[in-house]
Amino acid sequence: MGLTRLDIFNLRVFEKSRIQPCAGLNLIVGKNASGKTTVLEAIHILATGRSFRTPRIEPVIRRGARDLMVTGRVVRHGLPMSLGIRKGMGKTTARINGRTIRNQSELARGLPVQVIHPDSHELLTGHPAQRRGFLDWGIFHHSPATMVHWQHYQRALMQRNQALRSGLSDRDLDIWEGVMAQSGEAMDQARRTYLDGLICELRILEGEGFAEEGMTLTYRQGWREGVDLRGVLQTARPRERIMGYTLSGPHRADLLLHRDGVPLAEGASRGQQKSAVLLLRLAQVAAFQKATGGTVVVMVDDLPSELDDSRRQGVLNLLRGLACQVFVTAIDSHQVTDHHWSEWTLFRVRPGTIDPVV
Numbered sequence: 001m002g003l004t005r006l007d008i009f010n011l012r013v014f015e016k017s018r019i020q021p022c023a024g025l026n027l028i029v030g031k032n033a034s035g036k037t038t039v040l041e042a043i044h045i046l047a048t049g050r051s052f053r054t055p056r057i058e059p060v061i062r063r064g065a066r067d068l069m070v071t072g073r074v075v076r077h078g079l080p081m082s083l084g085i086r087k088g089m090g091k092t093t094a095r096i097n098g099r100t101i102r103n104q105s106e107l108a109r110g111l112p113v114q115v116i117h118p119d120s121h122e123l124l125t126g127h128p129a130q131r132r133g134f135l136d137w138g139i140f141h142h143s144p145a146t147m148v149h150w151q152h153y154q155r156a157l158m159q160r161n162q163a164l165r166s167g168l169s170d171r172d173l174d175i176w177e178g179v180m181a182q183s184g185e186a187m188d189q190a191r192r193t194y195l196d197g198l199i200c201e202l203r204i205l206e207g208e209g210f211a212e213e214g215m216t217l218t219y220r221q222g223w224r225e226g227v228d229l230r231g232v233l234q235t236a237r238p239r240e241r242i243m244g245y246t247l248s249g250p251h252r253a254d255l256l257l258h259r260d261g262v263p264l265a266e267g268a269s270r271g272q273q274k275s276a277v278l279l280l281r282l283a284q285v286a287a288f289q290k291a292t293g294g295t296v297v298v299m300v301d302d303l304p305s306e307l308d309d310s311r312r313q314g315v316l317n318l319l320r321g322l323a324c325q326v327f328v329t330a331i332d333s334h335q336v337t338d339h340h341w342s343e344w345t346l347f348r349v350r351p352g353t354i355d356p357v358v
């Protein structure tokens with residue numbers, strides 16, 4: 001089902017607001033600067049501990065307040081759960097069912113979310129880290145044990161970089177390289193397996209007749225193909241001692257996205273890029289639902305912008321077909337007309353308030 005209640009306190013324009021979303025389409029409309037995106041931001045903070053608009057919390061806290069709080073009721077696999085997070089300057093407290101949790105990733109397991117916002121084209125045009133993050137969202141949810149390998153890898157990578165910079169012996173490097181090779185290759189394998197499943201889901205969604213078809217996804221592993229990572233790290237030592245950091249490994253991987261042999265970052269229009277990102281994210285949702293039997297909350301900020309009528313309708317058809325809980329924002333409800341949802345709720349936002357339209 002997803003989110004059944006959301007309470008927002010001291011988050012940007014909202015001092016205290018509550019909504020009770022439905023399980024289907026939740027359409028949030030309102031004028032510019034009324035607070036539509038802020039509602040999605042609140043859900044994202046509840047689900048991940050952070051905003052998708054800024055890495056800093058100060059601008060998100062309502063002016064004059066000391067901290068913000070978001071709480072929610074969630075139904076997962078038929079069981080009710082309560083989630084809550086309070087964030088102030090330098091201090092975060094998160095709770096699940098009243099119990100304080102140490103790791104915010106527990107929130108993400110309780111409320112998996114995907115958000116598509118006006119800067120989402122950066123998945124195609126931005127730094128490879130964005131595309132690694134895209135793949136690793138899947139690893140986090142599909143293969144949690146692999147995330148332990150990833151933590152080991154990152155710790156060993158940091159130690160190796162320090163050892164390179166401080167001129168420690170090859171024997172010291174051996175230790176960290178052993179850990180990096182073992183855990184890095186496990187991560188690499190998990191990414192490849194996840195990507196295979198994702199491509200299958202992408203082809204199924206493309207078959208629904210959505211405009212952006214024929215995308216190719218190719219994983220680049222971050223070190224020379226066909227060579228074992230340990231050997232690469234050993235060979236690179238002299239050069240990397242000068243550079244002071246590690247040049248190869250799964251932390252340098254990328255996902256290459258093309259259509260007709262042309263990178264989507266270069267050859268596609270903004271509308272095509274937005275559609276492509278939507279398709280990729282929805283393929284992730286489909287893969288998640290198939291693998292876990294759970295559901296994802298999908299948020300699309302300003303759905304109508306940059307999309308023509310047929311693409312808008314295509315996105316809504318795909319969302320409806322996935323049977324996930326959806327939050328969409330738009331200036332006007334006429335921009336998102338789809339009467340085929342069995343459950344849908346319209347919310348109108350005015351600065352500081354959000355109300356269902358009955």
Ligand SMILES: Nc1ncnc2c1ncn2[C@@H]1O[C@H](COP(=O)(O)OP(=O)(O)OP(=O)(O)O)[C@@H](O)[C@H]1O
Nearest residue numbers: 012013032033034035036037038059060061062063
């Ligand atoms: N820290 C803050 N404290 C109080 N109000 C804030 C704070 N940060 C932003 N705001 C206000 O919150 C509102 C932000 O709204 P938001 O960006 O969610 O609007 P929106 O409805 O999505 O707009 P648009 O349609 O233009 O994208 C603006 O009115 C802004 O002035």
